[in-house]
Amino acid sequence: DAGVTQSPTHLIKTRGQHVTLRCSPISGHKSVSWYQQVLGQGPQFIFQYYEKEERGRGNFPDRFSARQFPNYSSELNVNALLLGDSALYLCASSLDRTNTEAFFGQGTRLTVV
Amino acid sequence: EDQVTQSPEALRLQEGESSSLNCSYTVSGLRGLFWYRQDPGKGPEFLFTLYSAGEEKEKERLKATLTKKESFLHITAPKPEDSATYLCAVGRGGSTLGRLYFGRGTQLTVWP
Numbered sequence: 001d002a003g004v005t006q007s008p009t010h011l012i013k014t015r016g017q018h019v020t021l022r023c024s025p026i027s028g029h030k031s032v033s034w035y036q037q038v039l040g041q042g043p044q045f046i047f048q049y050y051e052k053e054e055r056g057r058g059n060f061p062d063r064f065s066a067r068q069f070p071n072y073s074s075e076l077n078v079n080a081l082l083l084g085d086s087a088l089y090l091c092a093s094s095l096d097r098t099n100t101e102a103f104f105g106q107g108t109r110l111t112v113v
Numbered sequence: 114e115d116q117v118t119q120s121p122e123a124l125r126l127q128e129g130e131s132s133s134l135n136c137s138y139t140v141s142g143l144r145g146l147f148w149y150r151q152d153p154g155k156g157p158e159f160l161f162t163l164y165s166a167g168e169e170k171e172k173e174r175l176k177a178t179l180t181k182k183e184s185f186l187h188i189t190a191p192k193p194e195d196s197a198t199y200l201c202a203v204g205r206g207g208s209t210l211g212r213l214y215f216g217r218g219t220q221l222t223v224w225p
Contacts, residue, residue: 042215
């Protein structure tokens with residue numbers, strides 16, 4: 001049974017560019033959450049989507065946006081990239097909105113130069 | 114302000130030397146406390162969920178316990194393959210349902 005899959009695994013972008021990260025949740029899971037993890041820190045919550053609607057947003061600027069598709073996969077978009085956006089971006093899926101057991105993907109390592 | 118604090122930041126153990134990791138939290142309306150293991154460059158791997166004070170869960174050499182203010186992850190007779198960063202997270206109810214608040218983690222190194 002496939003776990004949470006994220007693509008791409010690594011990405012290098014230039015300041016000011018736009019990036020799209022993708023996530024496919026575990027089959028049957030309807031909730032997808034996005035987290036940003038800077039080196040040496042714990043993951044920080046960005047968004048939660050459940051049943052294709054935004055259910056929570058963390059303290060991130062409007063340059064960050066996301067959406068969830070009918071098949072429950074999700075995209076995270078970041079505009080006008082800054083050097084400080086360099087991080088590991090993690091996607092977590094769970095059965096329902098409560099995230100009682102949230103399973104993470106391997107992450108996308110984004111480097112902004 | 115909600116806060117999750119893990120200690121120590123780093124821990125080095127000899128193989129077989131048991132120890133405990135601590136996670137203290139100041140969160141109102143605790144819905145659950147979660148432990149994850151994270152290997153370098155990988156996503157966190159789910160270990161346990163604890164819901165109420167007094168609850169305990171075990172998995173192989175790991176045992177997690179929960180009180181009203183903190184949780185402990187006990188590691189019994191660790192092996193080098195237990196080396197990883199262990200993350201603690203808490204979940205709240207209400208408007209932030211579904212959001213996990215993470216600590217910075219404890220980096221565990223087990224040497225032979």
